[in-house]
Structure formats: C-alpha cells, structure tokens
Amino acid sequence: MAEVNSFSLGVCFPGFQANLSPSVNQNLNFLTSCAKGVAVQDLSSRESDVKNMNWSVSAFLTFLGTLLSLGVMPAWGSASGYCDGEEFHLLPDANMTTIFYPNVEIPKDYEINELPNRRCSNKPFVLNVSVNLADIVSINEKEHMITLETTLGLSWYDRRIQVHIPTDGGQAREYILINRNPIGSIWFPDIFLDHAKDIRRPSYGIPTTFLRAYNDSKLYYSSRVNYDMVCHMSFEDYPVDTQVCDVLFESWSYTYDRMMYKWDIEHSSEYPGVRLRLVLKRNISYHLLRTYLPSLLFVTLSWFSMFVPLNHVPGRVGMGMTSLLTTATMFGALTSKTPPISYSTKLDVWFVACITFGFLALFEFTIEIVYRYYWQKIPRIPLFKEKPNKSTLTKQEKAIRTDAVLLRMELWGAALLLMGFIIFNIYYWVDLYQTYTRPVKQFTEEDVP
Structure with a gap:
C-alpha cells in the first residue's frame, strides 16, 4: 500500500468555519481557507484513492450530523445577509x-x-x-x-x-x-x-x-x-x-x-x-324650480275648477284633466332619468300625492253631477220656455234646494282637499329638510365587510 503524504478537507459554510476533532486531525491536515468539497492530493495509486475518499466522505457526513444535532448549522441561501431579530x-x-x-x-x-x-x-x-x-x-x-x-x-x-x-x-x-x-x-x-x-x-x-x-x-x-x-x-x-x-x-x-x-x-x-x-x-335647488313648483301650480289649478259652475261641465272637466295629465307626464319624465328601483323615493311620494289630490278634485265633481242629475232627478234646462204651473214651481224649488246642497258639498270638499294638502306639505317639507340637513354617518369598524 502506498503511503499518503498529505490529505486536506475543507467544508464551506456562509460565515462559518469548522474544524474536526483532534483524533481525526491526526491523519488530516485542514486548510484554513474554505473549499466546496473534498480535495485529495498526492495519491500514489487508484486503490489508495478510493479507500481514502470513502473515509473522507464518511467523516464529512459524520461532521454534518454532529452540527445538525447541536443546532449550529447555518441557514443556506442567506449568504448576502443575516437576521437580527426580525430585521x-x-x-x-x-x-x-x-x-x-x-x-x-x-x-x-x-x-x-x-x-x-x-x-x-x-x-x-x-x-x-x-x-x-x-x-x-x-x-x-x-x-x-x-x-x-x-x-x-x-x-x-x-x-x-x-x-x-x-x-x-x-x-x-x-x-x-x-x-x-x-x-x-x-x-x-x-x-x-x-x-x-x-x-x-x-x-x-x-x-x-x-x-x-x-x-x-x-x-x-x-x-x-x-x-x-x-x-x-x-x-x-x-x-x-x-x-x-x-x-x-x-x-x-x-x-x-x-x-x-x-x-x-x-x-x-x-x-x-x-x-x-x-x-x-345632491343639490335640491334644481328640483325646487323644475319639479316641485310646477307640480304645485298644476294641483292648485285643478282646485280652481271647483269654482266653475256645475252647468259648465266641459270647462270644469277640461281644467281638471289637463292638470292631472300634465302632472302625470312630469312624473313619468323624471322616472325615466332614474334607474329602475324596487322602492319609492321622496320625489315619488310627492308626485303620487299631487296626482291623488288632482284626482280627488275630479272625483268630487263627479259625485256632484251624479247627485244633481240622477239621485235628485233634476231635469235639465228646457230649450223653450214653458208656462209655469204648480208642478214646475215644485221642481224649481227642489232644484234650488239641490243647488244649495251642492254648494255646501263643494265648499266642504274644497276645504277638506285644501286642509289635506296643507297637512301633507307640512309633513313632507319638514321630513325633506331633516333628510337634507342630516349629517353623514361616520365610518366605524362595524362597517368593515
């Protein structure tokens, strides 16, 4: 067997230098510089090379196991830096x-x-x-x-x-x-x-x-x-x-x-x-001038028809229907500008109220017509003058009494509609003002999804 003149082993760890035990160092001379592997020098034969290589690999694995068991093995991949706490x-x-x-x-x-x-x-x-x-x-x-x-x-x-x-x-x-x-x-x-x-x-x-x-x-x-x-x-x-x-x-x-x-x-x-x-x-001034004021005027116009005499049916119906249809058209035009929704808005409530009060004015006039010409069976005014008799005088007296009843009905109807609309406006505008001046809800942790 040829004698081994010298044998050196170096193991490279980032920022770490290791030496084996003295018993191993008797036959091994470690270099102070770091090498990545095992170097065998001056081997005189292949047989000696293989035997010494097997021994060096065994010693190297034993050395790694010792470091791992002691927990001193440095981390691979951190050659550029180190951790100081969490930094x-x-x-x-x-x-x-x-x-x-x-x-x-x-x-x-x-x-x-x-x-x-x-x-x-x-x-x-x-x-x-x-x-x-x-x-x-x-x-x-x-x-x-x-x-x-x-x-x-x-x-x-x-x-x-x-x-x-x-x-x-x-x-x-x-x-x-x-x-x-x-x-x-x-x-x-x-x-x-x-x-x-x-x-x-x-x-x-x-x-x-x-x-x-x-x-x-x-x-x-x-x-x-x-x-x-x-x-x-x-x-x-x-x-x-x-x-x-x-x-x-x-x-x-x-x-x-x-x-x-x-x-x-x-x-x-x-x-x-x-x-x-x-x-x-939203700024409410736009709707005040272009929505609320016109619709309010049309509702008022429908009430003016109550002061038209009952025998002027076309004029009275025309005023009421014009106001009602115009208000409904305005409502439809505004609805087309908003997205389809499944709930009512405050503007919807306003227009529904205006249409309702305009309809009630026409409905009150319809009741008066039915009462005058059907329930009381008051004849219409004849085209030619007739000689008055007892029966005619009785009918005229009945007509006078009916007109008085209808006049009271009109006055009470107009008063009730006016009072109802005023009460609605008080409630509506107070609620609208409170909503408009209501402070915005502040963001809290409960709002986090």
Whole structure:
C-alpha cells in the first residue's frame, strides 16, 4: 500500500468555519481557507484513492450530523445577509448588483417573488397606502358607476436593497427619484382595485409614475390612476339622497397572514386593503324650480275648477284633466332619468300625492253631477220656455234646494282637499329638510365587510 503524504478537507459554510476533532486531525491536515468539497492530493495509486475518499466522505457526513444535532448549522441561501431579530441586514461584503439605476443595488440572490421580511419574520408584511382624490370625473346613476381621478401612493421597506444617495452641492439628499417602472426588477406589491370596470393611466407629456428610494431602504411608489368604479347607490331619499361609495384596494395573491395594508388602522377582514369613502350630496335647488313648483301650480289649478259652475261641465272637466295629465307626464319624465328601483323615493311620494289630490278634485265633481242629475232627478234646462204651473214651481224649488246642497258639498270638499294638502306639505317639507340637513354617518369598524 502506498503511503499518503498529505490529505486536506475543507467544508464551506456562509460565515462559518469548522474544524474536526483532534483524533481525526491526526491523519488530516485542514486548510484554513474554505473549499466546496473534498480535495485529495498526492495519491500514489487508484486503490489508495478510493479507500481514502470513502473515509473522507464518511467523516464529512459524520461532521454534518454532529452540527445538525447541536443546532449550529447555518441557514443556506442567506449568504448576502443575516437576521437580527426580525430585521434583515446585508453583509458588508455581500455580492451586489446594480438594478435600473446606478445608486440602487440588490444582492445577486435577490428573489423578486419573496416578501421583503420573509427571511426573518413570520409576521404580516406591512404596506402603507395613501390615496389623493384629484377629481370626481363623472357619476352615472343609471349604471351605478363613478369615474375617479386619483394619485395612488405605496410605501414599504425592503432591507435587501442598498441605496447610495449622492450628495448635492455638499448636502445629502433625502431620497433618489427614479422615473422608471420597478416591476420585474424588485419585489412590488400586487395591489388591485376591487369592483373596477376600467383602469387608465393618464398621459400629460411627462411620466405619471415614479419611485423614491431612501437611504434606509424605504421605497415609495406613486402613480396617477383613473378608473371607473361600481358604486351601489340607494335612491330611497331621492332627490335629497346621499350616496356612499366604497373603493377597495386589496392584495391579489397574499392573504392577511402574509401581508397587511395600513391606512389609518383600517383594513378588510379577509384580505388586506384600505377604503376610500365618497359622500355625494345632491343639490335640491334644481328640483325646487323644475319639479316641485310646477307640480304645485298644476294641483292648485285643478282646485280652481271647483269654482266653475256645475252647468259648465266641459270647462270644469277640461281644467281638471289637463292638470292631472300634465302632472302625470312630469312624473313619468323624471322616472325615466332614474334607474329602475324596487322602492319609492321622496320625489315619488310627492308626485303620487299631487296626482291623488288632482284626482280627488275630479272625483268630487263627479259625485256632484251624479247627485244633481240622477239621485235628485233634476231635469235639465228646457230649450223653450214653458208656462209655469204648480208642478214646475215644485221642481224649481227642489232644484234650488239641490243647488244649495251642492254648494255646501263643494265648499266642504274644497276645504277638506285644501286642509289635506296643507297637512301633507307640512309633513313632507319638514321630513325633506331633516333628510337634507342630516349629517353623514361616520365610518366605524362595524362597517368593515
């Protein structure tokens, strides 16, 4: 058997140097430098090579088992840094590479699909969200849609990124402004808008998206976004209704135990997100001049027909029917402008009341006609003069008494209709004013779905 002159074994661990026991070191001379494997030198024969290799592999496996049993085995894949509690720190000699900007570097083992805190913590990663509402572009009541123009801001910490901020005239700047899309180069939040029908990025001739990189590895992303959102509206108090629209920003793939969106301590129950609540209050002056006042005048006109003599039937019926049909036409025109709903609005109540009081005026006149010509059997006025006799005088006296009864009926009918309409108006306008001036309900934790 040939004698082995020298034999060396090196095991490489990131940030870790190990030596075997002295009993093993009697025949092994370990190198201080780290090597990835087993090196055998100056073997004089194949047989000696195989025997010594088998022995070295056995010693290497025994060494690994000892480290694992003692719990001192370092974690693979963290060659670029280490964990200090729940914070990840880069090593001074970490192998870095530059990404999309000269002064921003990431480790070569950077994983863009891995949450920034995943190596050191099992807590949900915190993403801060801010929204600046620039304009409410349009409101489509029929489609229950609103179009918004907003600026969306996202900020988070990624300790795997190293930022070198250059000085500007001897003064250190707070951050580096990067007008490039970071998606595909670093980890980026998978935020999306729930119930959004269309999302657009406006173009103003300059970039509407930027990324700020701070010295403490904080990243702030901002983008101008226009979108059409579904807003479930309720028209029960129309035309003094107040609509509340919820805009939900959520994570597409991460659940709440992996990521948390923070915006004034407000979040969703299952998925992280923030809510932007829009309060839309209708101006009542439009309907005061174009709806309430005309319909009120037409109802009043239908009551004027009560002062037309009973023998002028066409004129009296014409006035009442014209007022009634005009009010109903106005009601139909306004209904066509609102979406189909299964409940009545305050404007519906107003028009139904106006139509009802106009109908009651015609109904009261119909009762008078029936009473005059059928119940009392009062003859119509003859075309030719007749010689008065006792029977004629009796009929004329009866007609006079009937006219007096009808006059009292008209007066009482007009008074009752007027009193009823006044009482209705008092109740209606007080309720309308209270609804119009009612404060908007404040958002509470119970409103979180």
